[in-house]
Amino acid sequence: MSTKATLAHHESKAGEPSWHFYEEVFEAGVVYLELQGVSVELRTREEEGADVVVRLPIETAKQLGLHTNVPNDRWKQACDTNK
Numbered sequence: 001m002s003t004k005a006t007l008a009h010h011e012s013k014a015g016e017p018s019w020h021f022y023e024e025v026f027e028a029g030v031v032y033l034e035l036q037g038v039s040v041e042l043r044t045r046e047e048e049g050a051d052v053v054v055r056l057p058i059e060t061a062k063q064l065g066l067h068t069n070v071p072n073d074r075w076k077q078a079c080d081t082n083k
Helices: 058-063 072-079
Strands: 004-010 018-024 030-038 050-057
Touching: 004 072, 030 058, 050 058
Parallel strands: none
Antiparallel strands: 004 018, 018 030, 030 050
């Protein structure tokens, strides 16, 4: 059973990267940004880039503006420290 709760996402169209912004339901204070099909310097695939999951503190996600793609009620729930 997955404990991922999607905050926002984008599916690949015409070969562009996909991304998934989510929280782990029972983990307070952090969110995750998964990037699929991006080029990076470490451990890239020979074809179609790489998949990268970045664990971010809530405050860092805010600084990057990632919360602007999330409905307000979902973001408030993700920021709840009493999970």
